Amino acid sequence: MFINYGQALQNALDQAMEQDPNVIAMGIGVDDHKAIFGSTMGLVQKYGAKRVFDTPLAEAAMTGVAIGAALGGLKPVHIHIRVDFLYLALDQLLNLAAKWHYMFGMQGHLPFVVRAVIGRSWGQGAQHSQSLQSFFMHVPGIKLVMPTTPYDAKGLLLAAIADPNPVVMIEHRLLYYIEDEVPEKPFTMKLGPAVIRRHGKDVTIVANSYMVVEALTAAKFLEEQKIDVEIVDPVCLAPLDAETILTSVQKTGRLLVVDTSWVCCGASSEIAALVAEKAHDALHAPIRRLGTQPVSCPVSKPLEEEFYPNAHNIVEVVYSMLGKKWENQKIPSLTTPFKGPF
Amino acid sequence: MQTMVDLQTISELYKIMLKIRLTEEKVAEIYPSDKIQSPIHLSIGQEAVAAGVCMALGPENKIFSTYRSHGIFVAKGGDLRLMFAELYGKETGCAGGKGGSMHLLAPEVGFLGSSAIVASTIPLATGNALASDYQDRKWVSTAFFGDGALGEGVFYESLNFAILKNLPVLYICENNGLAVHSRVEDRHHNSDLYRYGERLGVTGSRHDGDDVLTVYTVTKNAIKDILLGGPPILLEFTTCRWSEHVGPGTDHDEMYRDQDKVSQALANDPINRIQKVLQTQFEITDGQLSTWRNNIVDEINQAVIFAEESSFPSPEDLYQGVFMKQDI
Numbered sequence: 001m002f003i004n005y006g007q008a009l010q011n012a013l014d015q016a017m018e019q020d021p022n023v024i025a026m027g028i029g030v031d032d033h034k035a036i037f038g039s040t041m042g043l044v045q046k047y048g049a050k051r052v053f054d055t056p057l058a059e060a061a062m063t064g065v066a067i068g069a070a071l072g073g074l075k076p077v078h079i080h081i082r083v084d085f086l087y088l089a090l091d092q093l094l095n096l097a098a099k100w101h102y103m104f105g106m107q108g109h110l111p112f113v114v115r116a117v118i119g120r121s122w123g124q125g126a127q128h129s130q131s132l133q134s135f136f137m138h139v140p141g142i143k144l145v146m147p148t149t150p151y152d153a154k155g156l157l158l159a160a161i162a163d164p165n166p167v168v169m170i171e172h173r174l175l176y177y178i179e180d181e182v183p184e185k186p187f188t189m190k191l192g193p194a195v196i197r198r199h200g201k202d203v204t205i206v207a208n209s210y211m212v213v214e215a216l217t218a219a220k221f222l223e224e225q226k227i228d229v230e231i232v233d234p235v236c237l238a239p240l241d242a243e244t245i246l247t248s249v250q251k252t253g254r255l256l257v258v259d260t261s262w263v264c265c266g267a268s269s270e271i272a273a274l275v276a277e278k279a280h281d282a283l284h285a286p287i288r289r290l291g292t293q294p295v296s297c298p299v300s301k302p303l304e305e306e307f308y309p310n311a312h313n314i315v316e317v318v319y320s321m322l323g324k325k326w327e328n329q330k331i332p333s334l335t336t337p338f339k340g341p342f
Numbered sequence: 343m344q345t346m347v348d349l350q351t352i353s354e355l356y357k358i359m360l361k362i363r364l365t366e367e368k369v370a371e372i373y374p375s376d377k378i379q380s381p382i383h384l385s386i387g388q389e390a391v392a393a394g395v396c397m398a399l400g401p402e403n404k405i406f407s408t409y410r411s412h413g414i415f416v417a418k419g420g421d422l423r424l425m426f427a428e429l430y431g432k433e434t435g436c437a438g439g440k441g442g443s444m445h446l447l448a449p450e451v452g453f454l455g456s457s458a459i460v461a462s463t464i465p466l467a468t469g470n471a472l473a474s475d476y477q478d479r480k481w482v483s484t485a486f487f488g489d490g491a492l493g494e495g496v497f498y499e500s501l502n503f504a505i506l507k508n509l510p511v512l513y514i515c516e517n518n519g520l521a522v523h524s525r526v527e528d529r530h531h532n533s534d535l536y537r538y539g540e541r542l543g544v545t546g547s548r549h550d551g552d553d554v555l556t557v558y559t560v561t562k563n564a565i566k567d568i569l570l571g572g573p574p575i576l577l578e579f580t581t582c583r584w585s586e587h588v589g590p591g592t593d594h595d596e597m598y599r600d601q602d603k604v605s606q607a608l609a610n611d612p613i614n615r616i617q618k619v620l621q622t623q624f625e626i627t628d629g630q631l632s633t634w635r636n637n638i639v640d641e642i643n644q645a646v647i648f649a650e651e652s653s654f655p656s657p658e659d660l661y662q663g664v665f666m667k668q669d670i
Contacts, residue, residue, distance in 0.1 A: 024476075050476065056506065061499030064465025065472060068406070068483070071454055072473020092496075095459050096466070103445050104455060105438025106663040140664050164666040 001184050006176045008150035009039035009115075012157035013077060015186045017047050020075060023161060025052045026066065027079035027115075036079055037117070037176050059088035063114070067097050067166075070112040075161060080116040083170055084130045089114075097166040098141030113160045114168045118260060120210065121174065123304065126296035131209070131261040136168050137238045137270060143167040143191050144238040146209040146260075150180035152235055155189030162188060172210040172260065194241040196248070200230035203318050204248040206271050207258040208234055211290075211309065215258055218314035229318060237267055245271060246279050253284035254321050258309055263291035285321045290314065347555055349624050353634075355397055355554045356616045359389040361638045362413040363613055365422065368642050369412065369429065370590035377650070378429045380442040385413035387552075387584030390612040391516050392417040394557025395579075398565060399452070399484060404470055406463035407456040407486040409444035414456075414486060420448030422641060426649035433659065434652040440663070452481075460521070461487055461494035464513070468500040471511035471574070482568050484512040490521030492535055498542065504574040505543040512564055513544075513576040516551065518583040523598045536578035544576050551579025552612040555619070582607035 003011065017023045030036055031044040031054050044052040055062045059080070066076040080086060086093070093114065100108045119128040136144040143165055147153040153171070160167035197212055198219050207215040212233045219229045232248050234240060249255050255275050257268040268289040275287060290309040297307055319326045347355075366384045373382060385392065388410075396417035399405065407414045415425050420436065428435030429443050437445055444458040454470065457463045467485035474481045491497055492515070504511050515535055519526050527533050536546035549556050557579055564575045582603060586593040594604045620626040 022476075056499065056502055058496075058499035058503065061465040061468070061496040061503060064462065064496060064500070065469030065503060068466035068469025068471070069473045069476075070469075071466065072404075072470040072476075072483070074473045074476060076469075091459060091462060092465065096457060096462055100455065101666050102663045103437065103441050104447050105435070105440050106666070107437070107447065107449055108455060109666060143665070162668075164668055 001182055002179055003150055003182055004177060004179045005150045005153050005171070006038040008153040008180070008182050009157055009171070010041050010043070011182070012154040013040065014043060014046070016158055016161045017043065017051065019186065022073060023051075023075045023077065024069070025077045025079065026055055026062065028055055028057060029081055030054060030079050036081055037173070040079065059085050060092055063089040063092035064096065066112045067092060067100070067110060070110045071108060075111045077113045077115060077161060080114070082128050083116040083118050083132050084127050086114070086116055086132055090135065093142065093166070093168070094135070094139045098139050101165065102141060109164055110166050111164045112166055113157070114166070115157075115171060116168070117171045117173055118209070119173050120308070121304070123299040124297065125299045129297040131170060133170055133208075133237050133261060134266045134270075137240070137267060141166070142238060143236065144170070145191060145236045146170045147235065148175060148209055148212045148233055150178060150182050152189065152195070154182050155187055156191070156235065158186055159188035159191050163191060167191065170209070174210050175213070178213070189235070191236050192239050192241055193236070194232050194234045194244040196244065197231040197233050198229065200228040200252070202227050202252060203229045203254040203256060203321055204232060204245070204252045205229050205256045205258060205314065205318075206232045206234065206245055208237065208267065209260045211258040211260055214309065214311045215314055217311035218318065221311065221315055222318060227318060227322065234271075240270070240274070242274055242278070245274065249275050249279045250282045253282050255283070256288045256290065256314070256317055256321065258290045258314060261291055262294060263289045264294060266291055288317050288321060290317060347558060351397070351558070352555070352616065352620060352624070353626070355393050355558060356613070356620055357634055357638065358393040358397060358417050359554060359613050359616065360635060361641070362389040362392060362416045364638055365416055365642055366412055368646065372646070373590040378443070379431065380429070380444070381588045382429070382443045382590065383410040383588050384585035384590070385410050385583070387607060387612070388516060388518060388581045389413055390554035390557050391514070391551045391579045391581055394554045395484070395486070395514055395561045398558050398561035399482065401451040403482040403484065403565065404452045404454050404467070405484045405486060406454055406467045406470070407446075408460070408463070408488065409456065409458040410488070411446045411456045412443070415446045415448060415453060418448060418453045419451040420446070420453055422645040423648040424448070426645040427652050430649040430652070431654060432649055432652035433655040434648070438659070439655045461491035461496050463487070464491065465496050465500045468504050468509060468511050471504065471509035472507065474510050475507070479510050479569060479571070482510050482512050482565050484514055486514045486516060488521065489515060489517040489519060489526045489535055490529070491515070492538055493529055497538075501539045501542050501544045501574070501576070508573055510568045511574045512561070512568060513539075513574065515576065515578040517578050517580050519580070519600070519603065520583055520587070520598070522587045523596070525598065525600070536576060539576045544574055546576035546578060548578040548580065551581035552607070552610060552615065554612060554616050584608070
């Protein structure tokens with residue numbers, strides 16, 4: 001079926017709930033008419049208020065509630081409409097959930113999923129636009145996935161729900177508009193392997209989430225200039241598929257990492273360090289990184305555009321990595337259909 | 343409180359309290375040897391709360407607890423050998439040596455875990471009660487926490503959710519009046535902690551936490567009401583921490599201590615109180631009491647031997663268990 005990202009998430013959750021009566025969906029707004037951008041649409045009508053429910057605005061305790069429920073045999077999917085709200089839940093996620101299985105000598109069983117959406121564009125501002133993947137990569141014990149396509153959204157969400165460990169899934173608001181062919185039947189992707197979005201020989205671009213879209217746009221332009229980039233989408237950042245990244249860099253000799261977040265101590269730092277440590281001899285040029293600028297996200301449109309990395313920036317960096325002179329050609333910019341209010 | 347508790351139950355409560363006391367004293371005795379290389383938070387003086395609540399709960403109801411959990415582990419019926427092995431950091435410990443004193447558990451008797459982050463298991467008990475409710479109120483989930491936990495936001499968030507969903511959860515505030523070295527009245531404008539849930543809709547009550555029969559009876563009644571479909575309940579049990587916050591000793595002379603409270607508590611040892619009941623109302627003989635005591639001492643000594651003779655985890659164990667392996 002040809003569906004968008006939000007519909008794919010809805011379809012996955014629906015199928016998981018149909019298969020397993022212990023799967024529940026909770027979170028602020030999951031049962032309202034907007035249904036988290038459609039990703040929980042119709043579920044409360046189908047499964048009832050005991051399995052699909054709105055929560056008080058209490059991210060910390062509600063995360064603990066999900067943990068306690070998981071220890072009692074349920075499989076909660078706790079949904080946050082913005083990733084930024086997870087700061088309120090970090091004590092529960094990182095002090096408890098991440099440590100539970102290890103700290104208690106492999107006893108206890110925490111099958112729960114946290115879904116959270118990165119906001120971007122239309123003036124989301126400093127507190128509605130952040131991507132916190134590096135927090136979950138840093139602390140051992142949480143799996144972290146970032147689906148890019150509707151296919152990933154379904155395959156990774158079903159895998160996350162089936163996984164016996166806490167899994168955080170970071171989605172992207174702009175990806176909700178992407179449509180794709182998605183199998184109708186339930187299927188799972190493995191939590192780990194990266195996806196090669198484009199094969200190429202000149203430069204490896206490791207990009208995640210919405211940055212894959214920008215990287216693909218850049219790749220198309222570069223192709224016309226006879227530059228052939230390979231795009232590796234980790235999809236799962238914890239555990240990270242080091243092998244696919246290293247194999248790609250061994251082939252191309254060049255690495256650019258493009259992350260949806262800040263570069264300082266970010267996912268891009270970890271991937272750069274991995275390649276510097278394990279594939280240094282293969283490198284023909286210094287590793288480069290692109291991420292959001294080291295400031296809080298501003299609202300004003302020209303500032304916001306400057307804040308985010310885009311296809312144009314990617315092309316510029318690829319040129320410099322190849323030692324080519326940049327003539328500042330016009331790069332067709334991406335137009336996204338996203339328009340407010342939320 | 344006058345109660346109709348039978349002799350067998352009273353005897354069991356007494357034995358549990360004595361076992362906690364003697365266990366903690368053994369831990370304190372061993373501690374200077376450095377065989378227990380991790381912080382310990384003893385519950386000497388607070389035995390009646392753990393014993394009364396856990397005895398009322400039995401193994402079928404669940405608990406989540408704090409870093410001061412040796413007594414709760416014993417009272418819930420955990421295997422003492424596994425606890426000592428855990429304190430020693432041995433592979434046979436209840437958490438394989440990875441948790442230590444602050445992270446005890448005994449899932450086989452409903453003790454699902456304990457955390458060193460104050461108040462952090464209150465929402466876990468609440469969520470676990472959600473799972474129970476989902477399965478037709480199969481069990482009551484209980485959160486143990488101290489008076490310090492009422493400064494944390496998750497306490498209020500959890501109570502609000504619990505009453506909203508009418509969950510089968512019991513909140514046990516073990517009020518020893520101290521958070522580390524800070525008195526409750528220095529942290530809270532209103533010291534009536536049992537009333538903190540009132541405006542949210544959660545009824546609370548305060549009881550003498552050093553009177554084990556009261557603790558047991560009040561908890562038993564609360565469990566009965568909850569299992570019949572009643573709302574969540576907050577019980578505050580006042581008690582006194584005889585030990586220092588962390589470590590094997592006492593610190594009764596330190597400035598932060600209320601001297602009157604300490605003297606009163608020492609003079610009203612909760613174990614002596616129930617022992618007197620056994621002796622005067624049930625004519626339990628000194629001989630019987632010493633048989634019980636000797637059996638407990640034997641069990642503790644066996645547990646220590648088990649811990650000492652157990653092996654440490656191997657270095658490879660460091661890497662085991664970050665994630666649970668998936669069986670698909």
